[in-house]
């Protein structure tokens with residue numbers, strides 16, 4: 001809903017924020033002459049997303065030199081068409097509607113699509129296929145959770161309003177006292193979130209698997225070796241046993257996870273063990289696992305790929321039908337092993353965290369990069385296409401970290417084209 005404030009300024013209420021995976025839909029933003037005047041409530045990541053410098057159609061480039069949108073689209077189409085195995089990734093930076101069209105493009109080009117966040121390891125799609133996992137919406141956390149366990153995560157830093165809107169301070173239907181009605185436990189390394197919890201269990205990353213086996217043994221009522229536990233976990237062994245008892249007597253518990261828990265080097269093991277632990281607890285209480293996924297739309301992009309190809313978040317479209325190879329099909333691996341000969345990607349903060357080998361390949365192969373802010377990479381893309389910023393100057397659908405799709409809307413104008421329009425134009429050029 002937009003309402004006039006002064007002759008120039010327009011106040012936009014209930015604006016969804018693509019600043020992180022929470023996708024809070026309650027911002028109030030004032031815009032005058034297409035410039036942001038104010039943003040409420042305070043959130044450092046929201047401010048970064050909305051206030052970062054935008055780019056214009058004039059920033060369109062081919063090989064680092066200024067180009068018109070038309071010639072850049074032609075060059076992009078040619079680049080993708082002449083590649084044997086083009087890779088399409090970074091899709092969580094754009095809307096679900098655009099991702100849908102990118103899959104048409106990848107299908108036409110016979111390429112590989114990976115919708116996973118390149119630097120946030122999230123094996124939950126595979127766990128759902130194998131062990132199964134009890135998850136919940138952010139609304140369920142807000143309304144039901146009287147025990148919240150933050151394991152290997154720091155939402156105070158990565159998802160600043162999660163604490164306030166969903167997991168801690170919010171009053172809920174079955175937690176009417178809000179913060180007072182919830183017991184908070186932090187596990188892992190000390191951080192801003194664990195400092196604000198009622199209880200902290202310090203756990204070194206090397207102790208994580210032993211801790212999960214300990215909890216699983218308790219849940220299954222099996223005997224354990226006290227001396228070995230003491231050796232593996234030290235003081236944490238008894239703290240985890242106490243926590244298990246607290247979980248069993250809670251009304252509704254939720255284990256909130258971040259990248260300190262979901263470590264790539266351990267693969268699916270930690271999440272698999274946690275999913276196995278949570279399931280039998282439902283004979284005594286209720287609870288769920290909730291992953292603090294990054295934003296803006298990695299969850300939505302994964303969902304679109306799954307709905308179009310039948311596979312969780314990634315697929316080979318190289319042989320006329322979708323194929324899946326979970327252990328080898330990640331953009332990082334494909335780039336590091338030089339198994340792709342062109343790439344189309346959406347620019348984002350994750351690009352800085354790519355492993356060196358993947359960055360080196362990107363610098364060597366033809367690339368089509370789309371972005372809504374000035375590039376900060378140390379290689380020159382073959383084609384750079386400026387796009388409007390979703391949630392500020394472009395609209396569409398994005399999904400919250402709990403799979404809840406939400407509409408984001410354009411509240412200001414940009415002369416950079418919407419990404420969907422650009423992908424459409426590339427596809428048309430390829431089909432011409």
Ligand code: SF4
Nearest residue numbers: 017019020024043161
């Ligand atoms: S917590 Fe995330 S979604 Fe919510 S306002 Fe802050 S950056 Fe935006």
